[in-house]
Amino acid sequence: MIVSLCLSEVICMSALLDIAKRAITRASELGADEIEVFVARQHRLTVVEVLSEDVLVSSGVSEAIAVRAVVGRSLGFAAATGPLTEDLALEVAKRAVRVARAKPEDPHFKHLPDPRRPLLEHGPVDDRILSLDDSELVSRVAESLRRAQSASPHLERVEGSVERLHTEFAIANSRGIERVDSGTWFEGWAMALVKRDSEMRQALWYFVSRRYEEEKLLALFGEAAKIAESCLGAKDLPPDVRTGDVILESLVVPWIFARVLGFNLNARNVQEGRSVWRDKLGEKIASEKLTLVDDGTHPEGPLSASVDGEGVPMQRKVVIDRGVLKTFLYDSYAAHREGKESTGNAVRDSPMSEPRVSFTNVIIEPGSGSLDDLVAEVERGILIRSQILGAHLVDPMKGVLAVTCPNAFLVVNGEIKHPLRPVIVSLNVFDALRSIKRVGGDSRWVWAWRTPSLVVSGAAFA
Numbered sequence: 001m002i003v004s005l006c007l008s009e010v011i012c013m014s015a016l017l018d019i020a021k022r023a024i025t026r027a028s029e030l031g032a033d034e035i036e037v038f039v040a041r042q043h044r045l046t047v048v049e050v051l052s053e054d055v056l057v058s059s060g061v062s063e064a065i066a067v068r069a070v071v072g073r074s075l076g077f078a079a080a081t082g083p084l085t086e087d088l089a090l091e092v093a094k095r096a097v098r099v100a101r102a103k104p105e106d107p108h109f110k111h112l113p114d115p116r117r118p119l120l121e122h123g124p125v126d127d128r129i130l131s132l133d134d135s136e137l138v139s140r141v142a143e144s145l146r147r148a149q150s151a152s153p154h155l156e157r158v159e160g161s162v163e164r165l166h167t168e169f170a171i172a173n174s175r176g177i178e179r180v181d182s183g184t185w186f187e188g189w190a191m192a193l194v195k196r197d198s199e200m201r202q203a204l205w206y207f208v209s210r211r212y213e214e215e216k217l218l219a220l221f222g223e224a225a226k227i228a229e230s231c232l233g234a235k236d237l238p239p240d241v242r243t244g245d246v247i248l249e250s251l252v253v254p255w256i257f258a259r260v261l262g263f264n265l266n267a268r269n270v271q272e273g274r275s276v277w278r279d280k281l282g283e284k285i286a287s288e289k290l291t292l293v294d295d296g297t298h299p300e301g302p303l304s305a306s307v308d309g310e311g312v313p314m315q316r317k318v319v320i321d322r323g324v325l326k327t328f329l330y331d332s333y334a335a336h337r338e339g340k341e342s343t344g345n346a347v348r349d350s351p352m353s354e355p356r357v358s359f360t361n362v363i364i365e366p367g368s369g370s371l372d373d374l375v376a377e378v379e380r381g382i383l384i385r386s387q388i389l390g391a392h393l394v395d396p397m398k399g400v401l402a403v404t405c406p407n408a409f410l411v412v413n414g415e416i417k418h419p420l421r422p423v424i425v426s427l428n429v430f431d432a433l434r435s436i437k438r439v440g441g442d443s444r445w446v447w448a449w450r451t452p453s454l455v456v457s458g459a460a461f462a
Contacts, residue, residue, distance in 0.1 A: 013180035016041065016084065016170035023067070023089035024174050030090075030097050034070035034112050036173035036310065037093070039063075039084055040351035043166040046134050048141045050160045050190075050221075057138060064351035065089055068310075069096035073109045076100025079352040108271075110336035115176045118313035119297050123183030123305040126211035129164045130184060137164065140217050148221035152194050152229035158221050160190035164212070169351070177311035185302065186212050192224035196232050201419075203227035203407050204387040206251065208302050208445050227386050231407055234419040237461055238410070245381030246425055246459040247374050247411065250442060252384050253364070254449040255391040256401065260429040261292075263396035265319060266357045267334035276397055276430065277325055284323045287436035291365040292320040294329065296344055301361030302448045309348035309355035317343055323434075331357045364451045367439030371453045374440050376414040382423060382461055383409040383416060399429035426460040 020037035027035040041063045049056040063082025067089070068075055076099030078092050141162055148158055165185040172178045187208040194201055205224035207216040248256060269275040277285055286292075296314025298304050307313055310332055318326050330338075331346035334357060346355035375383060386407040394401045408423040409416045438455035 013168050013170060013182060016168060017172060017178060017180050019065075019084055019086055019089050020170050020172040021178065022086050023093050024172055026090065027069070027093070027174050030069070030093055032069040032071060032093070032097050032100070034174045035093060035096075036068040036112050036171070036177075037089060038066045038169065038171045038309070038348070038351070039089070040167065040169040041082075041084065042351070045129070045164045045166055046132070046137050048138055048162045050141065050145065050158060052157050052159060055138070055141065057134065059134075065092050066348070066352060066354070067093045067096040068112070068354065069093060069100045070112060071097060071100040073105040073107065074100045074103045075106065075109055076103060077354045081352070108337050109333060112173045112175050113177065113310055113312050113332035113342060115178075115311070116313050118179070118306040120304070120306040120314065122181045124210035124299060125182055126184045126186075128212040129186050130166060132164060132212060137162070140214060144218050144221045147218060148192060148225040151222040152192065152225040154194040154196045154229060154232065155192060155225050156195040156200070157193045158190060158224065160188060160221060160224070162188035162217060162220070171307065171311045173311060179307050179311050181305050181307065183305060184210060186210070188217060188220050190221045190224040192221065192228045194225065194228040194232060199232060199234070201228050201231040201234065201406070203231065203385070204251075206446065208447065210300055210302065210304070227407060231419040234421045237420055237423055241380065241382075241410065241461060243458070243460050245378045245437065245455055245457050246427070247371070247378060247381060247383040248454045248456065249371060249383070249385045250440075250444050250451050250453045251386060251446055252388050253451040253454055254362075254446050255388050255403070256432065257429060258362075258449070259392065259394055260396045260399050262359055265329050267328040267330045267338075268357050270328050271334060271337055274397065276399075280325050281328070283325060285325045286320055286323040286433040288323040289367065289436050289439050290320055290433065291318065291322055293317070293363040293365065294319050294343075294345065294359050294361065295363055296360035298361045298363065298450075300445065301450075302445060303347065303360045308344045308346045308360070310346040312342045312344045312346060314360060315344045329357055329359065331355060359448065362449045362451070364439065364443075364449070366441045366443045366452045368441040369438075370442050371440060374438055374453055374455050375411055375416060377438060378411045378455060379413060381411050382420070382425065382459070383411050384425065385409070394429065399431075401429055402426040424462045426462070427456070427458065431458060432456045
């Protein structure tokens with residue numbers, strides 16, 4: 001159950017905000033024209049790590065502060081880890097001011113964002129995650145491991161991690177933004193290795209949720225083991241299958257598209273002429289089967305919160321509507337440069353990071369059918385499951401991608417014929433967006449993407 005914040009949490013977050021506000025009141029004596037202070041506290045309530053025969057349990061609290069200081073038209077940034085105190089806030093603020101003074105002025109910088117009323121009061125908080133007993137979580141992990149043994153008679157080794165987290169943050173700036181927020185997360189990943197005779201195969205499985213979901217935990221290690229088991233008996237790619245359709249299981253979709261989409265939808269890259277789509281607003285850039293939404297307010301979104309990394313309200317916006325590009329993603333810097341409002345897409349990679357333009361929660365609107373249904377419609381091609389290697393090497397402006405797929409399967413006449421030894425799949429991501437033939441209905445959260453499985457035509461295999 002998603003709940004409102006309890007009184008103790010409000011008090012705790014109020015203390016974070018007080019630290020930020022007191023640093024801001026001394027901004028002028030520090031020599032800053034404007035200042036922004038972000039403070040965060042992350043409670044890793046329980047971390048259960050599985051390393052072959054060992055199960056390790058840990059917990060801890062980390063605190064951090066990040067400051068952006070404005071001197072003239074220069075923006076300086078500094079950050080430090082806690083414990084959070086007013087003295088630490090002032091020290092980090094002084095460093096940020098020194099950085100701003102040392103930097104050349106930026107003619108495009110206007111000012112820090114102004115306050116706006118958010119749509120959400122706070123991010124999703126689940127009382128079950130907060131109250132779950134460590135021993136109960138460890139017991140569920142043990143049951144998940146037992147299920148993995150049942151899922152594969154050839155299971156050699158598993159490793160992975162399950163975490164429950166609670167994060168609090170406060171952000172304030174000298175233009176009047178004052179905001180606190182809190183959220184809970186429950187996530188896990190598993191890698192299973194199976195061995196039969198001299199053949200070894202491995203597979204990955206993953207889940208993330210803003211609430212405690214016991215069934216996903218219990219299935220975690222078994223899902224990885226089942227996929228790895230299904231890859232035994234792999235054969236070489238037939239010489240007559242060198243091009244065709246590629247079926248992307250939901251777990252691998254973000255690896256294919258995230259880097260290229262994120263880079264080219266970034267309004268800063270558009271303004272600097274680095275985006276391939278800089279003059280494509282209102283034009284068709286993808287298959288009409290693709291509708292892509294960025295929604296920082298989704299009740300289940302891993303990145304959902306009341307405000308983004310610089311205190312601007314999170315929003316829902318349709319980015320690609322049935323293949324047509326509708327908007328770019330803006331932080332306050334890019335928005336002010338065009339006389340617009342930020343879309344709430346200033347994201348911090350960590351509490352120690354400066355905000356940058358990025359997706360919040362990416363949602364590909366689902367179509368219909370299961371993964372099996374998609375396979376049944378493919379005459380000749382390859383199914384990619386679990387994981388791919390090398391996607392991070394793509395040039396986001398060229399879009400040329402060649403990835404190694406260790407969990408691939410040959411599909412002929414709508415049937416999976418057999419697993420394949422690692423296959424290299426090559427495609428151009430921009431062409432792939434235009435060549436989406438089918439969108440499944442099997443949506444799931446993969447990191448901050450909610451995506452179904454897809455069928456893309458025109459891939460090359462080796």
